Amino acid sequence: MKTKKMTMAQALVKFLNQQYINVDGEEAPFIRGVFTIFGHGNVVGLGQALEQEPGHLRVYQGCNEQGMAHIATGFAKQKKRRQIFAVTSSVGPGAANMVTAAATATANRIPLLLLPGDTFACRQPDPVLQQIEQYGDGTMSTNDCFRPVSRYWDRISRPEQLMTALLHAMRVLTDPADTGAVTICLPQDVQGEIWDYPDYFFQKRVHQIERRPASQVRIQEAMALIQRKRKPLLICGGGVRYSDAHGAFRHFAETFHLPFAETQAGKSAIVAAHPLNCGGIGTTGCLAANQLAKEADLIIGVGTRFTDFTTASKSLFQHPEVEFLTINVAEFDAGKLDAVGVLADAREGLNAIAQALSTTAWRSAWQQEIVQAKAAWQQELERLFSIQYQAGFKPEIAGHLDEKLEEYSATLQTNLTQTRVLGLMDQYLEPNAIIVGAAGSLPGDLQRVWQPKLPDTYHLEYGYSCMGYEIAASLGAKLACPEQPVYAMVGDGSYLMLHSELQTAIQEGIKITVLLFDNAGFGCINNLQMSQGMGSFATENRYRNPRNGRLDGGLIPVDFAKNAESYGCKSYRVYDEQQLIAAVQDAKKQPCATLIDIKVLPKTMTHDYESWWRIGTAQIADNPDITASAEKIRDYVEKKVRQY
Numbered sequence: 001m002k003t004k005k006m007t008m009a010q011a012l013v014k015f016l017n018q019q020y021i022n023v024d025g026e027e028a029p030f031i032r033g034v035f036t037i038f039g040h041g042n043v044v045g046l047g048q049a050l051e052q053e054p055g056h057l058r059v060y061q062g063c064n065e066q067g068m069a070h071i072a073t074g075f076a077k078q079k080k081r082r083q084i085f086a087v088t089s090s091v092g093p094g095a096a097n098m099v100t101a102a103a104t105a106t107a108n109r110i111p112l113l114l115l116p117g118d119t120f121a122c123r124q125p126d127p128v129l130q131q132i133e134q135y136g137d138g139t140m141s142t143n144d145c146f147r148p149v150s151r152y153w154d155r156i157s158r159p160e161q162l163m164t165a166l167l168h169a170m171r172v173l174t175d176p177a178d179t180g181a182v183t184i185c186l187p188q189d190v191q192g193e194i195w196d197y198p199d200y201f202f203q204k205r206v207h208q209i210e211r212r213p214a215s216q217v218r219i220q221e222a223m224a225l226i227q228r229k230r231k232p233l234l235i236c237g238g239g240v241r242y243s244d245a246h247g248a249f250r251h252f253a254e255t256f257h258l259p260f261a262e263t264q265a266g267k268s269a270i271v272a273a274h275p276l277n278c279g280g281i282g283t284t285g286c287l288a289a290n291q292l293a294k295e296a297d298l299i300i301g302v303g304t305r306f307t308d309f310t311t312a313s314k315s316l317f318q319h320p321e322v323e324f325l326t327i328n329v330a331e332f333d334a335g336k337l338d339a340v341g342v343l344a345d346a347r348e349g350l351n352a353i354a355q356a357l358s359t360t361a362w363r364s365a366w367q368q369e370i371v372q373a374k375a376a377w378q379q380e381l382e383r384l385f386s387i388q389y390q391a392g393f394k395p396e397i398a399g400h401l402d403e404k405l406e407e408y409s410a411t412l413q414t415n416l417t418q419t420r421v422l423g424l425m426d427q428y429l430e431p432n433a434i435i436v437g438a439a440g441s442l443p444g445d446l447q448r449v450w451q452p453k454l455p456d457t458y459h460l461e462y463g464y465s466c467m468g469y470e471i472a473a474s475l476g477a478k479l480a481c482p483e484q485p486v487y488a489m490v491g492d493g494s495y496l497m498l499h500s501e502l503q504t505a506i507q508e509g510i511k512i513t514v515l516l517f518d519n520a521g522f523g524c525i526n527n528l529q530m531s532q533g534m535g536s537f538a539t540e541n542r543y544r545n546p547r548n549g550r551l552d553g554g555l556i557p558v559d560f561a562k563n564a565e566s567y568g569c570k571s572y573r574v575y576d577e578q579q580l581i582a583a584v585q586d587a588k589k590q591p592c593a594t595l596i597d598i599k600v601l602p603k604t605m606t607h608d609y610e611s612w613w614r615i616g617t618a619q620i621a622d623n624p625d626i627t628a629s630a631e632k633i634r635d636y637v638e639k640k641v642r643q644y
Helices: 008-016 046-052 065-078 099-107 142-149 161-173 216-228 238-242 246-255 287-295 346-357 369-385 402-412 418-428 442-449 469-480 492-497 502-508 523-531 560-567 577-587 624-640
Strands: 003-007 019-023 026-029 031-036 058-061 084-089 112-118 152-155 181-187 194-198 205-208 232-236 260-262 277-280 298-302 323-328 340-343 434-437 458-460 486-491 513-518 570-574 594-599
Touching: 003 008, 008 046, 008 161, 008 181, 008 194, 031 046, 031 065, 058 502, 065 084, 065 099, 065 112, 065 458, 065 469, 065 502, 099 112, 099 142, 099 181, 112 142, 142 152, 142 181, 152 161, 161 181, 216 298, 216 323, 216 340, 216 346, 232 246, 238 246, 238 346, 246 346, 260 287, 277 287, 277 369, 277 442, 287 369, 298 346, 323 346, 369 418, 369 442, 418 442, 418 513, 418 577, 434 442, 434 469, 442 458, 442 486, 469 486, 469 492, 469 502, 469 513, 486 492, 492 513, 502 560, 513 560, 560 570, 560 594, 570 577, 577 594
Parallel strands: 019 205, 031 058, 031 084, 084 112, 112 181, 152 181, 232 260, 232 298, 260 277, 298 323, 323 340, 434 458, 434 486, 486 513, 513 594, 570 594
Antiparallel strands: 003 194, 019 026
16 A cells, blocks of 8 residues: 655645536536635644645635635535635634634535644643633633534544545535535644555545435325415425526426425526516515415425525414425425425426326416516515605604604715615616625515526525625635626625625735625614614614713714725715716726725615514513513414414
8 A cells, every 4th residue: 555654734635636526427626725814723734735735726815714714605605515615724713713604604504614723632732822721621622612513523633533534524515415514623733743644545536416316205295295285385495506406496387387486595596587486485575475475285395494584483374274395405404394305306306296297187276366476576676676765754664763864864975775776786787796695684675676687696695694794705606606797785784794805805806896785783683673662772883972871872974985995995985876876887897896885774675575583572571562572472473373
């Protein structure tokens, strides 16, 4: 057996260079490159290996560990999980910064390889810089925080352990049913230790992404269930996009005349204009999809996790005889809602059921309900897109800050409403533009009103709703699809959480455009707290009032455009429609990253459309409005929520 003496870190880099993936006969390298912020925990070990012989791996310099891990997640998501970046950090706070990103990837079922440095395996220099000492456990470090948010976790305390650890890592990263964050902790001393690695460890490995077929038993169960029903509703989840089941899903819907709704992850698998596409569903869903969901006697979820936002906290499906059918590659998800589960790849499962069902005369009983629901929503959509602030204005989210809108208008120097801006963006952005979002009020608005004109142009992270994902993930989406324009749609609160990767965009010449909606506060959560009887408490961007010590002073004006300019971005300040249109048109011509600082009024986002969301409102409080809200929740749960 031939061997080669090298450090553990050098072996790791050499191994990553030899990992390939094959999907439907198309083979490509699985690891595109490595994002890094070097520190004492990884620079002279893994850093040395990457400098000496990186192979095809391109090394990118990040600015924030969470941010660069979000870049990797955004890239893998836009690549439909078929290519990834590895991400490395130093020990301690650098590693801890990535925990949020690991959770984001795992919640969304996106492969993410994390390689944090770790404390010394030999323990002789303990306690080293940035080491947390646990009195009762000498094996524990910051990296143990990754355990609950990783699909696979390991620590390499001897150089030879790398071999089995990396094979397990690749197994998980390339498994459509079990993928998520994989964390391989690298003690800083072991990174530099040498071992005689066998040559076969570095042979080219091609990981086959096999499409799991549906069993005949499951197909027959699905057929029997469908044939008992008259008005099924399809739900298009992220699994449709990841398995490239776009055509199979469309064929299934058209063949059996089935209306379909979209989750955040599934949206844009089929274009918005399709006559059976009823739009976003659930708590952030639109009127058309939610109306049909209440009438449906069968819900067919394809590649969806059935989160509380998709099911409106299990209150949306109101037909007395409603049942559930799932097609999912993960058995964990296939069994939700006490469903008849077809355990299969989305494309294979849809095609198999369609083929079997086509031998019968079955077709749904939906008539004009689909057309009528879509027409009513289209009319509402046109109203939302035309809303303008004027005398006697009543915001969409009325009764909260109505008396403060004049103050907001004067301080922000704007009369723009959020839905009007989205309508203009829908009109002026390129048809092939990829939009990226994650948190705040924008995801709800986008799932309801955004009209994708081409497949796979809607990129929302809503499995974890992670503030700070948007700008970083936009870089990842652009790296995945360099020929398409990419826009990050982000609120001011999320921008303040994490925007440092704009520096990486400038450094690498990556062109993204940030559309920043500044309403001077956490608008989404302000809506939530005030809807439950609370006041506006610590969710507006206001100075502390020196007279009473509360956060109810004047609004804090922020020049976000100036912040972006400091990185080297081309930026624009927008206060009216003409400036907005001009800024978007000029931004398209720029070769570098751009930011458009759009001042919008609060409470001008979309409202709920026959949906609900269960929250933990205080059941006793000094404010009677709060306890009344809690009582309404209890009543609603008893009357409307299905128990599973």
